[in-house]
Amino acid sequence: MKLQQLRYLVEVAKQGLNVSEAAEKLHTSQPGISKQIRLLEDELGIQVFIRNGKRVVSVSEPGKEVLRISERILREAQNLKRVGDEFSRESEGALTIATTHTQARYALPQAIAEFVRRYPKVRLSLKQGSPTQICDMVVSGEADLAIATEGIALYKELATLPCYEWNRSLVVPKGHPLAALEREITLADIAQYPIVTYDFAFAGRSKINKSFAEQGLTPNVVLTAIDTDVIKTYVSLGLGIGIIASMAFEPERDHNLTAIDAGHLFEPSTTKIGIRKDAYLRGFAYTFIELFAPHLHRREVDSALLAHDVDDEE
Numbered sequence: 001m002k003l004q005q006l007r008y009l010v011e012v013a014k015q016g017l018n019v020s021e022a023a024e025k026l027h028t029s030q031p032g033i034s035k036q037i038r039l040l041e042d043e044l045g046i047q048v049f050i051r052n053g054k055r056v057v058s059v060s061e062p063g064k065e066v067l068r069i070s071e072r073i074l075r076e077a078q079n080l081k082r083v084g085d086e087f088s089r090e091s092e093g094a095l096t097i098a099t100t101h102t103q104a105r106y107a108l109p110q111a112i113a114e115f116v117r118r119y120p121k122v123r124l125s126l127k128q129g130s131p132t133q134i135c136d137m138v139v140s141g142e143a144d145l146a147i148a149t150e151g152i153a154l155y156k157e158l159a160t161l162p163c164y165e166w167n168r169s170l171v172v173p174k175g176h177p178l179a180a181l182e183r184e185i186t187l188a189d190i191a192q193y194p195i196v197t198y199d200f201a202f203a204g205r206s207k208i209n210k211s212f213a214e215q216g217l218t219p220n221v222v223l224t225a226i227d228t229d230v231i232k233t234y235v236s237l238g239l240g241i242g243i244i245a246s247m248a249f250e251p252e253r254d255h256n257l258t259a260i261d262a263g264h265l266f267e268p269s270t271t272k273i274g275i276r277k278d279a280y281l282r283g284f285a286y287t288f289i290e291l292f293a294p295h296l297h298r299r300e301v302d303s304a305l306l307a308h309d310v311d312d313e314e
Contacts, residue, residue, distance in 0.1 A: 003077055005040040006070040008033045009048060013067050014140070017049070017056040075141060075278060093282055094123040098134035098143035101227045103271065106247045108147070111291040119284050130199075130226065138274055144285060146274035147292070150206070158274040159304050163293035165270050167263035168208070169249055171235050171242040178241065179258040187215050187265055194222040194240030196231050207267045208243060232257060277305060 007026065012033065015021040023030040034054075041048050048063035049056045059067065099108065104126055116124060127134065127143055131151030137143040139157045146152055153160050170190065172178050178189060197208060212219045222240050225231050228248040235242040236256050249259040273289060273296070275281070286298045 001040065001043060002036075003074065005036045006074055008036050009040065009067060009070050010074060012037070012049070012056065013059065017058070019056060072278075075276070078141065091119055091284065092121040093284065094125070095145075095282070095285055095288060096125040096127060096137075096143040097145050097147060097288075098127045098129065098137040099147040100131065100134065100149075101128055101229075102245055102248055103147050104128055105228065106245070107271065108292065111288065114291050115284075115288050118287065122284050135274055138276055141276075144275075144279070144281070145289070147271065148274070149269045149271050152272045152274035155274065157276055159277050159307075161273040161275070161289070161293070161296055161301065161304050163271045163273055163296070165268040166245055166247055167268045168243055168266050169246040170260040170262045171232060171244055171249060171254070171257045172260065173236060173238060174256055174258055176241070176258065178260060184264065185260055185262065187212055187217055190241065190243075190262075190265075191217045191219055193220070195219050195243060196223045196225070196234050196240045197221060197243040198228075198231070199224040199226050207269060211266045275301070275305065279305075 008022065011022040011026055012019055015025060019030050019033055023033050026033070037048065044066065046062045046066070047060050048066050050058045050060050050063075097108070108126075112124065112126075115122075127137055129137070131146075131148040134143065134146045134148055135151050135155045135158060138146045139155060146158065147163070152158055170178065170185065178185060178193075181189070191212065200206070200209075208219070220240075223231075223234055225234075228244050231242045231244055232248075232254060234240070243262065246259070246261070246263065249257070251259075273293065281301070286301060289296050289301055290298070
C-alpha cells in the first residue's frame, strides 16, 4: 500500500469519479491511476469503486470507509511533513486563507501586510468564496484557515474561534431623504425603499431578515450580491439603498455616498476562524491568527482544538 495510491483514490472521488480529471489534476496518466487503484483494491480484497465497463460509476459501501480512512491518512501525512518543516524551516512554507470578499477586502489587509513583512519566505495565498465553499476548502485540505461570519459552526470537522463582532450601516446616495432625518432611523424607514444587500449565505444576512420579520415588515430586496463594492456601486446608480458591514464604508473612497449607522436595528454578527480539528499548525499560522485577532494567542487556539478533541471522544 502506497500513499500515492491513496491520493489517487481520494482525487478520483473528489473529481466526481472522473478518472481523466483526476489524472489531469495530479499531472499523471489515466491508465496509471486506474492501474494503481486496481492494485490497491486487490491488496485490500475489496472493490472501492463500482465500474460499468471502464467507467467508474459509484463508490461501494466498503469503499466509502476506505476513502474516509485514506483522507485521514493523507492529512496525517501532511501533518508529519509540517512537523518536520516547523523545525527545519521555521520561517518558510505556505499558508492558505479561505475567506469571503468582505473579509479579504476590508478586514484582512492590515494583518496580511504585517504577516508578509514578518515572514517574507512564506507563500501566503487567499482563496475567496461563499462561507460553504471556504469551509469545504479547509475540510478538504485546500486551505489552512477559514475566515467568515456564516457557516463555520455548521462543520463538525472544524474548530471555531470567534474573532470580532461587527454590525451594519445603511448607505444611501448623497442628498437622500434618509440622510436628512433628525432622529434615529427605523426599520420601517428602510422598508419604504428598494434594498440592495448581501446574498443570503453571506455576512449575517439571516440577522437582517430576522430583524425585519420581528417587526412584521417585509424588506423590498431588489438586488443581492456577494461583493460589498458591487452593492455600493448599485446604490450609487440609484437602484436602492444598501445595507452593508459598517467596516466596508470608506469615506475617502465612497465620497458619493452617505453612511447611516444601523447597529441599533440588527443583532451584531461575529467573524470567526475555522480550523480543522486534526490540523497541525505551523508557528507562523499562529502568528497570523494573532495578527488578525489579537486575543487569540497560541494557548487559546490550542485550547480550542483540544476542547474539540475531547468533545469528539466523549
